[in-house]
Amino acid sequence: MEHVLSPTETKQFNDQGYFVIPNFISSDVCNLLMDRTRKLIDDFNPGEIKTIFSTKDQRHAKQLYFLESGDKIRFFFEDGAFDAQGGLKYDKFHSINKIGHALHRLDPVYHCFTHSHKIAQLSKDLNIEKPRIVQSMYICKQPYIGGEVTCHQDATYLFVKDKPVIGFWFALEDATLENGCLWAIPGGHHTPLKSRLHRDSNNQTSVEIYDDSAWPLEKMIPLEVSKGTLIVLHGHLPHMSKENISSRSRHAYTVHVFSGMHEYDKTNWLQNSDGKPFSGFI
Numbered sequence: 001m002e003h004v005l006s007p008t009e010t011k012q013f014n015d016q017g018y019f020v021i022p023n024f025i026s027s028d029v030c031n032l033l034m035d036r037t038r039k040l041i042d043d044f045n046p047g048e049i050k051t052i053f054s055t056k057d058q059r060h061a062k063q064l065y066f067l068e069s070g071d072k073i074r075f076f077f078e079d080g081a082f083d084a085q086g087g088l089k090y091d092k093f094h095s096i097n098k099i100g101h102a103l104h105r106l107d108p109v110y111h112c113f114t115h116s117h118k119i120a121q122l123s124k125d126l127n128i129e130k131p132r133i134v135q136s137m138y139i140c141k142q143p144y145i146g147g148e149v150t151c152h153q154d155a156t157y158l159f160v161k162d163k164p165v166i167g168f169w170f171a172l173e174d175a176t177l178e179n180g181c182l183w184a185i186p187g188g189h190h191t192p193l194k195s196r197l198h199r200d201s202n203n204q205t206s207v208e209i210y211d212d213s214a215w216p217l218e219k220m221i222p223l224e225v226s227k228g229t230l231i232v233l234h235g236h237l238p239h240m241s242k243e244n245i246s247s248r249s250r251h252a253y254t255v256h257v258f259s260g261m262h263e264y265d266k267t268n269w270l271q272n273s274d275g276k277p278f279s280g281f282i
């Protein structure tokens with residue numbers, strides 16, 4: 001397959017830590033992925049999970065539900081989804097914050113999309129040798145209650161020695177200032193990693209802090225993009241998104257890839273429970 005990245009885009013990635021490619025995927029493919037998610041949520045029975053998310057003293061169960069999701073398809077609610085009695089304020093579909101973290105392994109539609117030639121070529125063009133797909137997420141950013149994601153570097157959560165993880169962020173709907181688009185600090189990926197999240201054998205997590213200075217949020221710029229756009233993010237790039245209080249959702253699908261030539265840290269929260277290496281492109 002021919003290159004999907006131009007030399008300009010590769011240079012921008014190296015200089016700025018991100019780049020944006022409009023129309024990377026067609027509107028039809030965006031609709032197909034959104035329809036698939038609608039079906040997954042329709043088939044999802046919240047049952048006990050709803051209790052875990054709606055009750056404050058269920059912190060441990062909530063954390064375990066998250067930690068065990070690396071090789072599963074699990075559904076996470078928006079914090080603002082529940083009323084004082086623990087009931088959902090909106091319908092089930094409009095209460096889900098995200099779905100993760102193995103859609104690309106377990107769901108046939110997401111498997112097919114994530115392993116497409118175009119994404120494999122993208123990884124090649126980014127010089128990711130022996131690419132491995134570590135996680136996939138569907139992020140809903142629902143109308144009115146879509147939560148804020150504070151400034152962070154993805155490598156805090158998915159640490160790979162010497163060659164940071166790279167994130168692919170696909171806008172399935174327009175992402176604007178109103179519905180909570182991504183924000184990033186251009187060139188901020190030159191900042192060394194400021195913290196790392198570790199998980200121990202007892203499923204306890206801890207944050208190791210290397211630099212506790214505040215992020216220069218005044219340097220953040222909004223990345224407003226249209227449906228079908230791909231944003232590629234360096235694992236050290238500081239980025240965030242604000243809450244969505246608009247009436248429009250902001251659906252996105254994300255995939256994180258690292259080079260199998262480099263060591264994926266054993267204390268990262270996300271591990272394959274079967275101990276097998278992460279799969280690459282076919």
Ligand code: FE2
Nearest residue numbers: 152153154239
């Ligand atoms: Fe992120």
